[in-house]
Amino acid sequence: MYNDVRFKLNGKDMIYTGDPLRRLLDVLREDYSLTGSKEGCGEGECGACSIVKDGELVTSCIIPVGAVNGCELLTIEGIRDTEKGKCIIDAYAEGGAVQCGFCIPGMVMATYCLLNKNPNPSEEEIRVGISGNICRCTGYDLIVECIRLAAEKGASIWNK
Amino acid sequence: MSVTKIGDRVKRVDAVQKARGEAKYVCDMTFDDMQYAYMVRSTVPRGKILNIHLPELPEGYYFISAKDIPAKNELWMIAKDWRCFAEDYVLYVGETIGLVVGPDRGVLKDLKSKIVIDYEEQIPAVSIDDGINCVGGPMFPEKNSNVMCELFCEKGKPMDEVFAEADEVFEETITTPYQEHVHLETNSAIATYEDGKFVFYASAQCPFYIRKSIAGLLDIPYGDIIIRQATTGGAFGGKEHFPDVLCGALLVAENVIRKPIKMVFDREEDTQFSVKRHPSKCIYKTAIKDGKITGVYGHIYYNCGAYLSSSYVVLQRGVFHANGVYTFPNTYLKGEGIGTNTFPTCAFRGFGAPQTLFAIETHMDHIARHLGVDPLDFKKQYLCKQGDETTTNGHIIEEVKLPEMLDVITKESDYYRKVKEYTPGCGKGIGIAIYNHGGAFTGNGEQAIIKAHSRLVKKGDRVTILVGSTEMGQGFKTSLRKICAATLGISIDDVDYPDPDTSKVVDSGPTAASRSTMIVGKLVERAAQQMKERWDEGDFDVEVEYEHPEGYPWDQATFRGDAYLGYGWGVACVEVEVDKLTNEVKTTGIWSSHEIGKAIDELIVHGQINGGIIQSLGYGSMEKLENRKGFFRQKSMSDYVIPTSMDFPKQFYHIQENPYPWGPYGAKGMGELVFNGASAAFVDAVERAFNTKFNSIPIPPEDIEEALKNVQ
Numbered sequence: 001m002y003n004d005v006r007f008k009l010n011g012k013d014m015i016y017t018g019d020p021l022r023r024l025l026d027v028l029r030e031d032y033s034l035t036g037s038k039e040g041c042g043e044g045e046c047g048a049c050s051i052v053k054d055g056e057l058v059t060s061c062i063i064p065v066g067a068v069n070g071c072e073l074l075t076i077e078g079i080r081d082t083e084k085g086k087c088i089i090d091a092y093a094e095g096g097a098v099q100c101g102f103c104i105p106g107m108v109m110a111t112y113c114l115l116n117k118n119p120n121p122s123e124e125e126i127r128v129g130i131s132g133n134i135c136r137c138t139g140y141d142l143i144v145e146c147i148r149l150a151a152e153k154g155a156s157i158w159n160k
Numbered sequence: 161m162s163v164t165k166i167g168d169r170v171k172r173v174d175a176v177q178k179a180r181g182e183a184k185y186v187c188d189m190t191f192d193d194m195q196y197a198y199m200v201r202s203t204v205p206r207g208k209i210l211n212i213h214l215p216e217l218p219e220g221y222y223f224i225s226a227k228d229i230p231a232k233n234e235l236w237m238i239a240k241d242w243r244c245f246a247e248d249y250v251l252y253v254g255e256t257i258g259l260v261v262g263p264d265r266g267v268l269k270d271l272k273s274k275i276v277i278d279y280e281e282q283i284p285a286v287s288i289d290d291g292i293n294c295v296g297g298p299m300f301p302e303k304n305s306n307v308m309c310e311l312f313c314e315k316g317k318p319m320d321e322v323f324a325e326a327d328e329v330f331e332e333t334i335t336t337p338y339q340e341h342v343h344l345e346t347n348s349a350i351a352t353y354e355d356g357k358f359v360f361y362a363s364a365q366c367p368f369y370i371r372k373s374i375a376g377l378l379d380i381p382y383g384d385i386i387i388r389q390a391t392t393g394g395a396f397g398g399k400e401h402f403p404d405v406l407c408g409a410l411l412v413a414e415n416v417i418r419k420p421i422k423m424v425f426d427r428e429e430d431t432q433f434s435v436k437r438h439p440s441k442c443i444y445k446t447a448i449k450d451g452k453i454t455g456v457y458g459h460i461y462y463n464c465g466a467y468l469s470s471s472y473v474v475l476q477r478g479v480f481h482a483n484g485v486y487t488f489p490n491t492y493l494k495g496e497g498i499g500t501n502t503f504p505t506c507a508f509r510g511f512g513a514p515q516t517l518f519a520i521e522t523h524m525d526h527i528a529r530h531l532g533v534d535p536l537d538f539k540k541q542y543l544c545k546q547g548d549e550t551t552t553n554g555h556i557i558e559e560v561k562l563p564e565m566l567d568v569i570t571k572e573s574d575y576y577r578k579v580k581e582y583t584p585g586c587g588k589g590i591g592i593a594i595y596n597h598g599g600a601f602t603g604n605g606e607q608a609i610i611k612a613h614s615r616l617v618k619k620g621d622r623v624t625i626l627v628g629s630t631e632m633g634q635g636f637k638t639s640l641r642k643i644c645a646a647t648l649g650i651s652i653d654d655v656d657y658p659d660p661d662t663s664k665v666v667d668s669g670p671t672a673a674s675r676s677t678m679i680v681g682k683l684v685e686r687a688a689q690q691m692k693e694r695w696d697e698g699d700f701d702v703e704v705e706y707e708h709p710e711g712y713p714w715d716q717a718t719f720r721g722d723a724y725l726g727y728g729w730g731v732a733c734v735e736v737e738v739d740k741l742t743n744e745v746k747t748t749g750i751w752s753s754h755e756i757g758k759a760i761d762e763l764i765v766h767g768q769i770n771g772g773i774i775q776s777l778g779y780g781s782m783e784k785l786e787n788r789k790g791f792f793r794q795k796s797m798s799d800y801v802i803p804t805s806m807d808f809p810k811q812f813y814h815i816q817e818n819p820y821p822w823g824p825y826g827a828k829g830m831g832e833l834v835f836n837g838a839s840a841a842f843v844d845a846v847e848r849a850f851n852t853k854f855n856s857i858p859i860p861p862e863d864i865e866e867a868l869k870n871v872q
Binding site for chain 2: 029035036037038039040041042043045046048075076077080088089090092093094095096097098099100101102103104105108123126127128130131132133134135136137138139140141142143144
């Protein structure tokens with residue numbers, strides 16, 4: 001028998017009772033059907049599986065679920081209908097940040113983390129903020145522009 | 161709702177769903193009683209299979225192999241040489257030998273690890289030179305060679321005459337490497353059996369290709385196989401033919417098991433065991449008389465790996481682009497596709513053109529410096545013009561806008577001031593590359609081979625586009641709906657374009673060769689024009705077929721004639737600063753201009769330009785994929801490194817209009833064009849900053865160090 005792993009997932013209290021060594025990404029995708037987080041590399045390099053853990057951006061593919069006991073987790077499903085989430089997603093759609101889309105939920109999570117910490121980032125700060133998220137389609141320029149757009153359009157939200 | 165016009169800025173139809181994490185890629189799909197499959201692959205590059213020792217398989221677990229194929233063990237890409245499952249012998253590391261299939265992935269991984277295969281190993285041919293020299297014995301004993309495919313084209317006088325009359329012949333060899341696609345979504349497919357049909361959900365560019373390729377395994381009619389494209393997370397050519405390899409194996413398994421079977425490659429599998437860009441070796445001999453080029457001889461080798469896949473067509477495109485954007489009075493260009501014991505190479509954005517375009521641009525830079533003139537001024541003398549004879553004895557049909565584009569780019573980048581200021585070896589450099597890309601299939605291929613169809617269905621005030629062309633991130637769902645809506649005079653929101661299902665849509669040809677907007681877009685425009693005339697007739701369908709413009713002959717047997725009716729044209733300029741202690745290169749500026757006829761959607765085109773240029777800069781600077789003794793040395797995203805948001809600065813881009821008479825609203829292809837030049841511009845800039853010469857890419861700091869040592 002395994003010890004319970006208790007954590008808050010998208011605002012809900014969860015008790016996980018399975019193997020604590022399973023990857024957090026697999027538990028999110030398979031046990032809780034939260035398939036917005038993607039597996040791009042499985043080794044923490046690409047950021048497609050990015051989620052927010054206690055306010056920090058992490059790659060869920062290299063975290064064993066046992067390591068999130070007592071933590072607060074946010075996935076794309078947890079932010080997409082919030083004011084902040086909608087602000088980012090609308091900006092991404094308006095400014096052409098999305099191509100194949102596979103990296104985008106992770107990129108949205110990185111943007112969420114960045115703007116929470118720095119509501120008015122410079123281009124350089126944006127590039128640093130998403131440097132752990134690989135995109136093969138866009139060459140990043142339009143993603144960077146969309147993050148600026150989200151910062152500007154949502155100035156009142158991010159400065160709260 | 162308002163009427164959509166081509167110039168309108170629209171939101172991509174798929175953007176919100178993807179950003180919300182709601183789009184369903186194959187990895188996100190589940191079925192009741194779902195089984196999983198893992199590939200069992202060869203672990204030696206060349207050898208005979210002596211024995212396959214299987215562990216005891218628990219009930220409900222299967223090992224599927226060539227023995228389970230009821231008909232022919234062949235996939236039909238261009239030829240039928242690629243075996244679905246290797247039996248008796250293997251030709252490369254990673255060749256599929258079997259599948260383990262069953263309900264529990266942990267059990268399957270354990271079973272897979274316990275399968276032991278005995279081989280009698282043979283010496284592999286790995287590099288192009290190995291292949292030329294038939295290392296380990298010829299792969300094609302009947303020909304006593306490893307040459308898989310070859311062609312040549314010639315124009316003007318025989319080259320021996322040209323060389324004899326020349327003051328000098330400038331000769332050099334330029335090589336380009338493997339490149340891995342790294343579409344963020346790995347290769348994946350699910351096979352199911354529904355209502356008596358084999359149904360596949362696939363991450364794929366070309367649903368109809370899959371159907372054609374795999375039907376022969378069971379000897380069943382195409383109609384018994386249905387391919388449904390799932391949301392596809394990037395492809396870049398990597399999902400043009402390669403999905404056949406997954407779906408073929410799954411079809412054989414599905415025929416036995418008749419339950420949903422899912423196969424998703426992990427990144428290590430995708431990096432080591434999927435198709436790649438062809439490595440190339442280009443030998444150029446250029447005749448110079450009175451400081452002018454009088455003829456160019458090019459001998460081009462591509463490493464095709466063990467099976468042909470699309471290599472012959474890739475090689476043709478490589479040869480047809482081997483003169484770059486220049487008209488030379490005399491040319492002889494020869495291409496040979498070399499078989500080796502490595503993973504087959506296949507389509508990758510540019511489809512053979514990037515290799516030779518890199519080579520000729522770099523070669524031209526080297527000749528210019530050898531002659532002591534500015535490379536750009538040197539190149540400008542040879543820019544091709546409308547009416548010029550091409551290397552295939554056809555003609556440049558369109559007006560070439562390169563001079564105007566060069567004016568824009570040299571002004572925006574301040575090229576001429578910087579060229580003067582940045583003396584060779586000063587640590588700063590600026591480089592420029594000029595390139596093109598022939599749109600759609602070569603010659604009359606669209607008419608002779610593809611015969612594309614498009615169908616529009618009107619129901620009430622809504623119109624549905626039924627074509628086999630796929631969205632893989634490039635934005636085609638949005639562009640095509642825009643063409644349809646603008647032509648009909650309705651809103652883009654009233655046009656639907658569902659993901660292709662081969663049982664429901666017509667075959668509009670592969671989503672490849674930068675042909676979708678140019679060819680399928682035109683078909684939809686034509687269908688929409690017909691529909692508009694009959695709009696008040698109620699609900700009806702319109703179907704149209706491709707028609708090739710008359711008066712542009714092409715002979716596929718001799719490769720003579722008009723290879724392409726229209727090219728996209730490009731200019732890329734890159735500026736760098738180098739650290740002479742560490743040899744690190746910082747790119748400080750990127751400028752580009754592209755002539756694509758007409759941008760159907762400027763935002764989508766902007767995204768394509770940015771992405772293509774960064775992929776090209778990755779190719780030139782950092783993406784190192786080496787094969788040693790048949791094994792790829794780089795195995796994942798931690799050792800095969802692609803650009804991040806920190807590696808390159810914001811780009812300046814310019815779009816040059818030049819309406820193309822046979823494209824929708826004047827549009828031509830552009831998806832591949834934007835890849836074709838930036839790597840050469842980058843290398844040109846780095847050469848100037850260090851005052852050295854590179855004859856191969858990529859040039860990460862360790863390779864620069866080597867090159868500098870060799871010069872000293």
